[in-house]
Amino acid sequence: MLRSDQIMATVEMVQKENLDVRTVTMGINLLDCRGGDVHQTCQRVEEKIARYAKDFVSKCEEVAVKYGIPVINKRISVTPAALVGAGFGVEDFILLAQSLDNAAENVGVDILGGFTAHVEKGMTESDRAFIASIPKALAVTKRLCASINVGSSHKGINMDAVAMIGHTIKELANQTSDMGGFGAAKFVVFCNQPGDNPFMAGAIHGVEEGDVVLNVGVSGPGVIARSLERTINKRGRENFKLDDIAEEIKQITFRVTRCGELIGRQVSKELGVEFGVVDLSLAPTPKIGDSVGEILQILGVDDVGAPGTTAIVALLNDAVKKGGIFASKAVGGLSGAFVPVMEDAVLAEAVAKGALTIEKLEALTCVCSVGLDMVPIPGDVDAATISAIIADEMAIGMVNNKTTAARLIPVPGKKAGEIVSFGGLFGTSPIMKVRNMNKSSRFIAWGGRIPAPIHSFKN
Amino acid sequence: MKNKQFVISVMSKDRPGIIADITSVIFDLGGDLADLNQSVLGGYFTMILIAEFDSQVTVEALLSGFAEIISGTALEAMIKEIESDLELEKQGSLPSETFVVTAQGRNRKGLVKVLGDFFYERNINVLDLVTTSNDTLYTMIFQVDLSHIMSMGDLREELALLGREEDLELVLQHNDIYMATNEVGMTLDTIIGD
Numbered sequence: 001m002l003r004s005d006q007i008m009a010t011v012e013m014v015q016k017e018n019l020d021v022r023t024v025t026m027g028i029n030l031l032d033c034r035g036g037d038v039h040q041t042c043q044r045v046e047e048k049i050a051r052y053a054k055d056f057v058s059k060c061e062e063v064a065v066k067y068g069i070p071v072i073n074k075r076i077s078v079t080p081a082a083l084v085g086a087g088f089g090v091e092d093f094i095l096l097a098q099s100l101d102n103a104a105e106n107v108g109v110d111i112l113g114g115f116t117a118h119v120e121k122g123m124t125e126s127d128r129a130f131i132a133s134i135p136k137a138l139a140v141t142k143r144l145c146a147s148i149n150v151g152s153s154h155k156g157i158n159m160d161a162v163a164m165i166g167h168t169i170k171e172l173a174n175q176t177s178d179m180g181g182f183g184a185a186k187f188v189v190f191c192n193q194p195g196d197n198p199f200m201a202g203a204i205h206g207v208e209e210g211d212v213v214l215n216v217g218v219s220g221p222g223v224i225a226r227s228l229e230r231t232i233n234k235r236g237r238e239n240f241k242l243d244d245i246a247e248e249i250k251q252i253t254f255r256v257t258r259c260g261e262l263i264g265r266q267v268s269k270e271l272g273v274e275f276g277v278v279d280l281s282l283a284p285t286p287k288i289g290d291s292v293g294e295i296l297q298i299l300g301v302d303d304v305g306a307p308g309t310t311a312i313v314a315l316l317n318d319a320v321k322k323g324g325i326f327a328s329k330a331v332g333g334l335s336g337a338f339v340p341v342m343e344d345a346v347l348a349e350a351v352a353k354g355a356l357t358i359e360k361l362e363a364l365t366c367v368c369s370v371g372l373d374m375v376p377i378p379g380d381v382d383a384a385t386i387s388a389i390i391a392d393e394m395a396i397g398m399v400n401n402k403t404t405a406a407r408l409i410p411v412p413g414k415k416a417g418e419i420v421s422f423g424g425l426f427g428t429s430p431i432m433k434v435r436n437m438n439k440s441s442r443f444i445a446w447g448g449r450i451p452a453p454i455h456s457f458k459n
Numbered sequence: 460m461k462n463k464q465f466v467i468s469v470m471s472k473d474r475p476g477i478i479a480d481i482t483s484v485i486f487d488l489g490g491d492l493a494d495l496n497q498s499v500l501g502g503y504f505t506m507i508l509i510a511e512f513d514s515q516v517t518v519e520a521l522l523s524g525f526a527e528i529i530s531g532t533a534l535e536a537m538i539k540e541i542e543s544d545l546e547l548e549k550q551g552s553l554p555s556e557t558f559v560v561t562a563q564g565r566n567r568k569g570l571v572k573v574l575g576d577f578f579y580e581r582n583i584n585v586l587d588l589v590t591t592s593n594d595t596l597y598t599m600i601f602q603v604d605l606s607h608i609m610s611m612g613d614l615r616e617e618l619a620l621l622g623r624e625e626d627l628e629l630v631l632q633h634n635d636i637y638m639a640t641n642e643v644g645m646t647l648d649t650i651i652g653d
Contacts, residue, residue, distance in 0.1 A: 004591045006641040007600050011561050011630050013640070065611065067633045258639040258647065266651050329647065 013255055014069060017226040018290075021260050022283050023073040023217040024060050024267055025113075025198035027205035027276065028052050030079040038092040041085065042099035049076065049103035052212050055271060057108040063266045069259060071267075072285075075111050076104060077203035077215075082117030082130040090133045097137035097144055104143040113203035115146035118193070121155040121449070131161070134168050138183040139175040145201035151191035151394040153401045156452040159391065163444050165189055166387030170410055173379065177412035180420045184409040185342075185374060189390050191397030191404050196277050197333040202370070202405060213276035214268045215333060218260030218324070221282045222290040227252045228298050245299065246319040253280070253323030261328050279333030280324035281369055282316075284344040286427035292316075292337050293346025304347055305356030313337060314367035334403055336369025341429050342409075342422065343374050348429035358389070358432055366396055371405040376420045376431045379412040386410065388440035391450075399453050462511050464493070464541040465521065472532040473504040480534070484524035485510050509541070555652065556606040557586065557634040560618070564627040566597040573625050574601060581614075582607070602634065 195206015
């Protein structure tokens with residue numbers, strides 16, 4: 001039986017609040033692609049991706065048209081390349097990177113993630129070669145995204161890797177200096193990296209996964225912002241307390257998640273591919289009205305970064321999870337609100353006003369996903385400072401048993417306050433000021449490991 | 460002899476006890492209620508039901524049973540004997556290409572007809588329809604079977620044109636979306652038919 005109030009509520013959400021599915025990501029296992037030499041491996045990689053993903057984009061579009069809900073991004077994640085190419089040298093890894101890039105182009109996918117190594121405890125010679133290959137691999141490819149996991153709650157933080165990565169990021173930015181250091185926007189450093197995250201740049205197909213799987217990232221923050229505005233206006237601000245707002249966010253997230261999973265499962269069914277998880281993250285885009293920062297403003301801070309911001313993000317993040325987890329059969333990935341500075345117009349504006357600082361972003365990452373994301377910093381920040389910022393972020397993830405990440409972009413030749421723009425979904429922002437530069441090199445020089453934290457005595 | 464099946468339609472001003480009265484008549488004549496649907500609109504109650512009786516029960520016997528109901532409000536009944544087998548098992552399950560068209564516009568005469576004609580011209584079956592209105596805004600929600608529609612793109616364009624011509628806000632959406640967002644107890648596997 002048709003219930004007009006329910007139907008019209010859904011119509012509002014789909015049509016007026018621009019509900020979409022943020023990403024459908026196909027995870028493909030490449031461990032069985034290893035050949036006798038690098039060329040044979042590359043060939044098998046391209047063949048396998050083509051075999052599984054040849055109809056992926058068209059099926060996503062077909063289902064999106066049927067349901068009248070756009071699927072914004074169609075992407076692929078693969079087994080961490082450091083495993084696929086174990087034993088490779090630097091140049092071999094670059095060939096593998098080019099093959100992955102070709103494979104993505106051949107099936108019409110704009111981004112492929114999984115040029116990745118997991119080195120939270122130790123590094124092999126091959127891992128070191130892999131890390132050394134990252135700057136050139138990302139400079140010579142268009143669609144490839146790289147990530148590295150340098151810490152975990154169980155193994156601690158590999159500070160040798162963290163020290164190397166500071167240089168890698170600078171080198172990566174320098175090799176793409178003609179694009180404002182854009183290469184660094186395609187590289188994320190993780191603690192507790194999940195193997196089923198559908199969002200780039202950190203998507204991988206974990207070794208714990210099956211041969212092929214489809215993961216979905218549900219709609220963006222715009223739906224929640226519009227819906228909150230509408231409900232608050234309708235019922236009157238004076239009739240709302242924060243717990244009412246949390247309840248409202250739960251309700252919206254429930255609906256949004258069910259829609260996202262419906263689309264994902266339908267694509268899975270049509271492709272004959274196992275459905276993996278729904279990632280409940282709120283992923284903003286630079287588009288006006290599609291901002292996490294805007295939700296924080298609606299909830300009561302004039303500028304993102306003002307006192308109260310962390311508490312609001314905690315409320316938002318929790319309410320999104322509660323609504324989404326009940327809605328979905330399988331939740332995974334990152335599942336938290338993202339605060340990517342360049343990709344969120346309101347956050348970028350707060351940076352311009354001086355309201356939002358790196359230190360405040362770091363505080364936000366204690367209560368949400370995913371970390372210091374898309375943070376442009378001056379090109380002259382030293383590698384040790386970059387490594388130390390990453391170490392701080394990794395420590396938050398390690399101690400709190402959560403995923404944290406850092407995607408720092410040292411913009412060559414530019415200083416704090418100058419604007420950097422990558423266009424499209426990667427966005428625009430003023431470059432953030434890095435306080436206390438050149439004061440952490442003695443810490444980074446130690447190397448070794450930060451031991452895993454104790455998992456009891458939680459007081 | 461074979462039992463008889465009747466479709467019975469009843470309308471009355473709404474009051475407590477209508478269902479008790481109707482089902483008493485059916486029970487007293489030895490009838491077995493198969494399925495029913497009821498609705499109340501603007502203070503009027505209407506019910507359609509299907510019941511099975513022994514072969515000797517007649518339409519006249521049922522009508523006289525309903526006529527004997529003592530009430531301050533008149534109760535009107537229509538009864539029809541069913542000759543062919545009913546497809547009761549199909550009730551409740553919708554065609555896979557069931558869509559919902561919502562239409563909102565300034566309240567005026569002929570709005571339902573506009574959509575009714577549109578669907579009729581394209582041989583589109585309306586499975587369900589509800590309307591609501593307030594002082595100015597009229598809302599219609601049509602559940603339609605689009606199984607035989609060859610081009611959804613064309614249909615969307617035609618609807619968009621109709622919306623502009625008639626000053627109606629028209630939205631076409633798959634029924635699964637409404638099931639997914641509103642039916643908490645229905646799994647997505649069931650909705651997409653796994």
